[in-house]
Each structure stands twice: as C-alpha cells, then as structure tokens.
Amino acid sequence: MVKISFLLVLVCLPLTFAQAQDELLKLAGATDSAASETVTGTFKATRLVNGHSVETNGEGVLLFLISHRFGTLNSGAYEFFGLDQATIRLGLEYGLTDCLNVGIGRSSLEKTFDGFLKYKLLQQQTKQGMPVTLTLFTSTAVRSLKWPDEEESLDLEHRFTYTHQLLIARKFTERLSLQLSPTLVHRNLVPARQDENNVYALGGGGRFKITKHTSFNAEYYYLLSDQTREAFRNTLSLGFDIETGGHVFQLIFTNAQGMVEKFFVPQNTGYWSKGDIYFGFNISRTFDLKGDEEW
Amino acid sequence: MRQLTLLLAIFFLSSTHVLAQERFFTRTGHIWFFSDAPLEDIEAHNRKAASILDVGTGDMVFSVPMKEFEFRKSLMQTHFNENYVESDKYPKATFKGKVINIQVVDLEKDAAYEVRVKGVLHIHGQDKSIDTVGILEVKAGRLFGKSTFTVTPQEFGIKIPRLVRNNIARQIDITVDVVYEPLTENSLQLW
Numbered sequence: 001m002v003k004i005s006f007l008l009v010l011v012c013l014p015l016t017f018a019q020a021q022d023e024l025l026k027l028a029g030a031t032d033s034a035a036s037e038t039v040t041g042t043f044k045a046t047r048l049v050n051g052h053s054v055e056t057n058g059e060g061v062l063l064f065l066i067s068h069r070f071g072t073l074n075s076g077a078y079e080f081f082g083l084d085q086a087t088i089r090l091g092l093e094y095g096l097t098d099c100l101n102v103g104i105g106r107s108s109l110e111k112t113f114d115g116f117l118k119y120k121l122l123q124q125q126t127k128q129g130m131p132v133t134l135t136l137f138t139s140t141a142v143r144s145l146k147w148p149d150e151e152e153s154l155d156l157e158h159r160f161t162y163t164h165q166l167l168i169a170r171k172f173t174e175r176l177s178l179q180l181s182p183t184l185v186h187r188n189l190v191p192a193r194q195d196e197n198n199v200y201a202l203g204g205g206g207r208f209k210i211t212k213h214t215s216f217n218a219e220y221y222y223l224l225s226d227q228t229r230e231a232f233r234n235t236l237s238l239g240f241d242i243e244t245g246g247h248v249f250q251l252i253f254t255n256a257q258g259m260v261e262k263f264f265v266p267q268n269t270g271y272w273s274k275g276d277i278y279f280g281f282n283i284s285r286t287f288d289l290k291g292d293e294e295w
Numbered sequence: 296m297r298q299l300t301l302l303l304a305i306f307f308l309s310s311t312h313v314l315a316q317e318r319f320f321t322r323t324g325h326i327w328f329f330s331d332a333p334l335e336d337i338e339a340h341n342r343k344a345a346s347i348l349d350v351g352t353g354d355m356v357f358s359v360p361m362k363e364f365e366f367r368k369s370l371m372q373t374h375f376n377e378n379y380v381e382s383d384k385y386p387k388a389t390f391k392g393k394v395i396n397i398q399v400v401d402l403e404k405d406a407a408y409e410v411r412v413k414g415v416l417h418i419h420g421q422d423k424s425i426d427t428v429g430i431l432e433v434k435a436g437r438l439f440g441k442s443t444f445t446v447t448p449q450e451f452g453i454k455i456p457r458l459v460r461n462n463i464a465r466q467i468d469i470t471v472d473v474v475y476e477p478l479t480e481n482s483l484q485l486w
Contacts, residue, residue, distance in 0.1 A: 021354050021391045028320070028345040029358040029387065038362070041377040058369025098369065126383075174383060212378040213456055245374065245462045288368050 039124040042133055042171045043179075045248040046093060046101075046118075047282055048205045049219040049237035050256055050264045051181055054135040054169040056120045057095035060290030065091040065105075067259045067282045069252075074275030082279060089259040093118075094289075107260055114141040114260045124170060137165040141262045158189035163261035165203070175215075178206035183221070185266050196227040199266040207241070215241045217250070221265050228266055235268050250282040317351035319438050319475035326359055326471050330464035337371065337463065339364040346473050348438065353397030355412060357390040357471075379453050380419050388418040392425065400431050400438075407432040412442060419451040429471070438475035443468060 043053040046063065057063050067089040071082030079085065091105035099120040106113050116139035124133040143159045162185070169179035181203030190197055205219030217239035223232065237254035255270030256263060257278055270276030324344035330337045343363040348355045361382040366372040376382040392414015394400075400408045408431050416425045429442025445468050448455055455463050 020349070020352060021356055021393075024318075024347045024349065024354055025356040025358060025389055025391055028347045028356050029389070040373045061369065174381075213458065243374075244458045246370070286368075286370055290367065 037126040037129055039126055039133070039171050042124065042169050042177045043207055043217075044215060044241045044243045045250060045282065045284055047250065048179060048207070049217050049239040049250070049252055050235065050254055050259060051183075051203055051205075051219055051221065051261065052116075052118065052135075052137050052165065052167060053179060054120065054133045054167045056099060056101045056118055056135065057093055057286065059095045059098050060288060061095045062287045062289050063093040063284050064287070065089075065093065065282060065284045067091065067280070069254070069257055069259065069278040069280035071278070072270065072275065073277045073279065087257055087259075105260065107258065107263075109258045109263060111144040112141050112258075112260060112262070113144060114139055116140070132168050132170045135167040135169075137163070137167055139163045139261060141260050154189070160188045161262035162186045163265070165261075175209040176206065178204075180204050181221075183261065183265055185261055187262065187266065191267065192229060194229045195266075199227045200224045201265050203265075205237075213243050217241060221268075223266065231269055232266060233268050233270060235264050235270075236272055237264075246286045248282075248284045250284075252278075252280045252282065254278055254280070317349055318478035319348045319350060320478040321346050321473050321475050324357070324359075324471070324473035326357075326469065328364075328467050328469045330467045332464040333461045335462060337366070339366045339372070339375065341365070344471075344473070346440075346475070347478065348394070348440070348475055350397055350400060350402065350438075353394040355390070355392050355394055355414065357388075359388040359390075361386055361388055379448070379455075385419050388416070390414055390416050390425070394431070400433065402433055405433050405435065416446070418446075419453055421451045423450050436477065440473045440475060441471065443470045445469070 043055050046053060046055050046057065069087050071079055071085035073081050075082050087107065087109045089105050089107040091103060093101055093103035095101050101118040103116045103118070104114070116137065118135060118137050120133065120135045122130050122132065122134040124130055139162070141161045141163070147154050164184045166182045167179060168181070169177060171177040183201040183203055185199045185201070187197050187199070201221050201223050203219065203221045205217065207215045207217045209215040219237045219239070221235040223234055233255065235254065235256045237252060237256065240251045242249040255272050255276050255278070256268040257270065258264050270278070322345045323342055324346045325340065325342050326344045327338065327340040341359060341364045344357055344359040346355070346357045361380050362376055364372070364375065366375065392412055394410045394412050396411055400410065409428060410431045411428050413426045415422050423446065425444060427442055427444040429440060432439040445466050447465055447467065448463070
C-alpha cells in the first residue's frame with residue numbers, strides 16, 4: 001500500500017501545482033507546426049567577393065549592384081596607389097521567384113554587357129535534412145568594345161563568353177559558411193593559341209562573421225592546369241561585408257580587375273606578390289517591388 | 296497488485312476525462328507584430344503558434360516557432376532571424392501564464408468575456424512579465440481569444456546597432472488571435 005501511494009504521488013505531482021503550466025507548455029511545444037527547418041543567411045550578399053554566392057534575391061526583390069575596382073596598389077604615389085583609375089560594373093538583379101533570379105550588367109572593362117540566370121535548386125536544412133545549398137548559375141558576357149581596325153572582319157559570335165557554375169555552400173555555424181564553385185568558362189574567341197576555349201576552374205571560399213552585421217570573406221579561383229597561358233593567374237580575393245538592412249557594402253582586395261567571370265576566372269594577370277592588387281567595393285541596395293496584397 | 300492496477304486505471308481515466316472537458320488547444324494560432332519605425336513599418340505574421348488553455352485552472356501557454364514569422368520582404372525576414380531574435384539559438388518564444396479571472400467565462404453561454412492574463416513571456420532567452428487584458432469569446436463550443444500588448448526589443452536583450460536604429464521601432468505591438476478547439480483524446484492522438 002505504501003508503494004501504491006508513493007506511485008500515485010509520483011504520477012500526480014507533476015500534474016498539480018505550478019508545474020501544470022510546464023506540462024502544458026511541453027505539450028504545446030511538441031505540437032506547434034514548426035515544419036520549416038530551412039537554413040537562411042548563408043551569406044550576406046549575392047556575391048561572395050568577385051564571384052556569385054548561393055544567395056538569391058526573394059520574389060519581387062530588385063537589387064541594384066554597383067561594383068567598382070580602382071587601379072593596382074603598386075601603381076605608385078603618382079597614380080595615388082590606383083585610386084586615380086577605375087573600372088565599374090553596374091548591375092540589376094531581380095527575383096522572379098524566391099529561387100530563380102535574372103540579372104543584367106554592364107562593365108566598363110571591354111565595354112562588356114552580361115546577363116545571367118541563377119536558380120537555387122536545393123536549400124540547406126537543419127538536422128537530418130539537406131546538408132548544403134546548391135545554386136546553378138549560368139551567364140553570357142558580350143564584349144562590345146570595337147575590334148582594332150585590322151581585325152574588323154571578326155564575327156559577332158566571337159564577342160561571346162559563357163560561364164556555368166555549380167555553387168555549393170554550407171553554413172557550418174552561425175559564423176562560418178563555406179562555398180565550392182566548380183566553374184566552366186567557354187570563350188568563343190581566345191587571345192592566343194595556347195588558350196583553350198573551355199576553361200575549367202574550381203572556386204572556393206567562405207565567410208566568417210565578425211559581428212551580426214559584418215563579416216570577413218575570402219575567395220579563390222583555381223585554374224586547372226594547361227588550359228591557359230602561364231601569364232594567367234589564379235584569383236585570390238578578400239572582402240569585408242557590412243550589412244545595414246537593405247544595403248550591403250563589400251570592401252574588396254583582389255588581384256583581378258574585371259567583375260564578371262570571363263575576366264576574373266580565365267584571363268586574370270595580376271600577381272599578389274608583385275602588388276597587382278585592386279582595391280574596390282560592391283554596394284548593393286534592394287528594392288521591394290512586390291505589391292501590398294495580403295501575404 | 297490488482298488494487299494498484301485498478302487505482303491507476305481509475306486515475307488515468309479520470310485525468311483524461313478532465314482533459315477532454317477543460318482543455319482547449321490550437322496549433323494554428325495567429326500572432327503578429329507591428330512596429331512603426333521612422334524609415335519603414337515592419338509587420339510580420341505567424342500562423343503556426345500552438346497554445347493550450349485550461350479553462351478549469353485558467354492556465355494558458357503558448358509555443359511560437361520564431362522562424363514561422365513571415366515578413367513581406369524576405370530580406371527582412373532573414374535579418375529578423377539572423378541579426379535580432381537569433382532563431383537558430385532561440386527557436387521558440389513561449390508564454391506561461393494564467394487567465395486570472397477564468398471563472399467569468401461561461402462555456403455554456405455564447406458571449407464575449409473580458410479576461411485578464413498574467414504570465415511570463417520568454418523570447419531570445421529572456422523572460423518578461425506580461426499583464427494584459429483580452430477577450431475570450433465562446434461560440435459554438437469554440438473559444439476565440441484576442442489580445443494586444445506592447446514590448447520593446449531591449450526587454451529581451453535584442454540589441455539594435457546605431458547603424459540601423461531608424462529602421463526599427465522602439466516599441467513593438469504584438470497581437471494574439473487564436474481559435475481554441477476542445478482538446479480531446481483524439482486530438483492528442485493526431486499528434
């Protein structure tokens with residue numbers, strides 16, 4: 001009988017007194033419909049540094065991106081360490097859906113127009129779910145700079161370069177995210193006989209958040225060997241992101257001058273060791289074009 | 296031994312019986328907040344809050360998955376989860392409290408009753424006492440609960456950097472709008 005009453009006390013106790021609320025809360029907590037285990041905010045911007053990150057703009061969001069690179073730091077005091085020169089790319093990106101983005105841009109370098117499509121195929125989930133976010137990227141760049149006179153006979157198709165990328169990223173912790181970007185650049189016209197039309201490269205990089213609003217980023221594009229002349233270098237870029245709500249400011253040091261893949265992947269001539277380092281920035285601003293309908 | 300089994304059986308039976316009569320629940324509670332900041336209004340809706348109300352004792356609890364707050368601007372939603380409430384670290388907001396004048400609610404009579412709710416709101420790992428009034432309306436065996444109260448980010452240790460101070464209001468109005476169904480053994484089994 002003692003045993004019985006002991007058991008009963010044991011069973012009844014949690015149900016009475018103040019613990020009733022905890023019991024209820026446990027019950028409620030087990031039942032709320034927290035279905036979404038989506039990992040968000042892998043990176044702060046749609047660019048890691050030079051290259052694209054896995055991030056896409058949400059549906060109805062228009063992003064205006066101003067990218068800018070000064071001259072090289074080793075150009076000396078007369079050129080104010082590169083600040084006297086500049087190349088720029090103006091770009092617009094739009095979220096057709098949360099996963100599908102379309103973008104256009106115009107670079108001053110070789111008067112290049114570019115357009116791209118970006119599709120987020122897989123989204124990282126917490127716990128047992130999908131371990132990575134996978135985004136497909138494909139772009140076309142068109143050189144509009146006039147050919148030097150003697151080559152005027154070159155066809156329109158020689159102006160085109162295509163880039164295809166798999167962007168695979170994982171947010172490991174709140175602070176650390178890493179990305180791999182296998183890349184193929186196809187050029188209809190190459191600068192010299194040693195240069196292949198198809199250039200394969202492996203991009204890699206990541207971010208480390210310093211505060212909630214700032215992060216340090218790094219990115220490296222490794223050219224698989226024997227596809228281009230020796231003069232063309234791998235690209236190393238370092239960035240510092242500052243996010244202030246609708247804006248992201250990215251301060252950048254890189255050995256690549258161009259801001260589209262055709263420049264910074266297969267035909268980058270800068271040496272970090274010789275001081276061919278371009279300082280620059282990307283500034284993005286988002287505009288929400290979605291209507292006021294009930295969401 | 297037989298006595299023990301009998302006793303336990305009676306106990307469980309009676310407890311489920313009580314459960315069936317006096318507890319109300321929802322899994323689709325609607326909670327939304329609004330902040331009127333200098334630069335832009337911020338509004339987010341969560342329609343996946345779970346709540347249980349025991350009309351016998353007045354005990355009322357909420358469990359709110361933070362990632363289910365939907366903003367019109369997806370970037371705002373990301374920033375809400377990443378920079379402010381830190382949803383990965385603190386995935387749920389909870390409320391543990393009591394309707395202190397639950398006796399005024401007559402389940403037999405369809406009408407709206409003014410109630411006072413006191414309890415502890417837990418967001419971002421921090422507790423805050425809440426004392427607010429609301430309406431509980433009895434209608435066709437269901438309970439419609441509604442209440443509005445105001446909090447500030449500071450009360451829950453949510454820091455707003457100077458850089459974005461004009462984007463986020465000091466005061467945030469929270470509205471709770473739930474429809475409780477009777478909690479039966481069946482609804483428990485569904486879970």
